[in-house]
Amino acid sequence: MAAMVTQNQDPEQPEQRGQSEQGDGTTTVRLGALVPLTRPGWVEAGQHLLAGLQLALRDVNASGGIDGRPLELLVRDTAADPQKAAAAVKELDGLGVAAVVGEYHSVVARAAAAGADALGLPFLCSSAVLDALTDQPTEWVARIAPAQSHGWRIYAEFLLAAGHTRIAVAAQSSVYWASGTRILREHVARRGGSVVELDAGALTPTAVCDALVASGATALLLLVGHPEPAVPIVTAARRDPRLAGVLIGAPAGQPEFPEWAALLGDDGAAIPFLRYLPEHFGPLGARVESALREQLSVTPSFVAFEGYDTVTVLAEALRSCGTDRTRLADAWPRLAVEGTRGPIRFSRAPGINVWQWAWPPVQVVDRDPAQPDRFRVLRS
Missing domain, CATH: 3.40.50.2300 (Response regulator)
Incomplete structure (x- = not known):
């Protein structure tokens, strides 16, 4: 049929x-x-x-x-x-x-x-x-x-376990990005950390890099659309020697898709994101x-x-x-x-108003710098 x-x-x-x-x-x-x-x-x-x-x-x-x-x-x-x-x-x-x-x-x-x-x-x-x-x-x-709160808390825990307690988010204006920022801030604050917000709608990629250096954050999360402005921000950050030790992350999953690797090449590797697949x-x-x-x-x-x-x-x-x-x-x-x-x-998951599969498998994954078309599972 x-x-x-x-x-x-x-x-x-x-x-x-x-x-x-x-x-x-x-x-x-x-x-x-x-x-x-x-x-x-x-x-x-x-x-x-x-x-x-x-x-x-x-x-x-x-x-x-x-x-x-x-x-x-x-x-x-x-x-x-x-x-x-x-x-x-x-x-x-x-x-x-x-x-x-x-x-x-x-x-x-x-x-x-x-x-x-x-x-x-x-x-x-x-x-x-x-x-x-x-x-x-x-x-x-x-x-x-x-639900976003479930996956993004796992992502926040991954950052904390890696030693990132001061985290910057380059965020655009949206209910979704605002919700993600709040989830990250609340979870990190419980462990004595902090989240700094950078307005990706007002700042150029170079200005984002300048603000990131001034913030003292060790991780920059991309809470922005793809390919714009995510790709230009990654390119600017990768080419800024002041940010050589800063982790770039994308919890919403932008690096999951082939277009990310095609546009960024090696620059798109080692950027952890959330993926909902089993090991x-x-x-x-x-x-x-x-x-x-x-x-x-x-x-x-x-x-x-x-x-x-x-x-x-x-x-x-x-x-x-x-x-x-x-x-x-x-x-x-x-x-x-x-x-x-x-x-x-x-x-009925607590705080969720719809019927929810609680929960699908959640992974934190990145593209392998040695082979950007291959994924590495960092937390499962």
């Missing part, structure tokens, strides 16, 4: 929510998918997310679909725009999808989650980590990715890793695995509950699905 992916096309309004009858009389089960595929969205992350979603879709359909009905994906490009995402959720609701999946950018996923909650539309978020995905507890939203894959993860590598023609990122796991979980829910939205939302805490990175179950 072939995978069915529809991008920015409007199928006929279905007679029953979540289903659509094709020209050959086949009834499909439809999911909406939110993915950043154009700038200013992080296109490379979006491509990996979509690859994971599509591969899982093919696997589900090859194994019989949803009780014999093919699964169909209606893809909408969010372009990292919250308003565009909110409009897409409303459109997909009108098209009668059973649920919505995907999204990478946290502020975009937050807008999508708010819209899904208001409409009573199940939303399984793939990659966005912002703790406050919704303002109030909701039954309609669940998340595959770990070793089981049989399912190994098979999916091989298929994703062939599909993408590069090493698949953790985002691709998040996409695969998202559709796998939704397919299991659909097989158990059908396409009724209320039954799907009620099923979050009862699901137990074998994912590419371990068993997936949802619960």
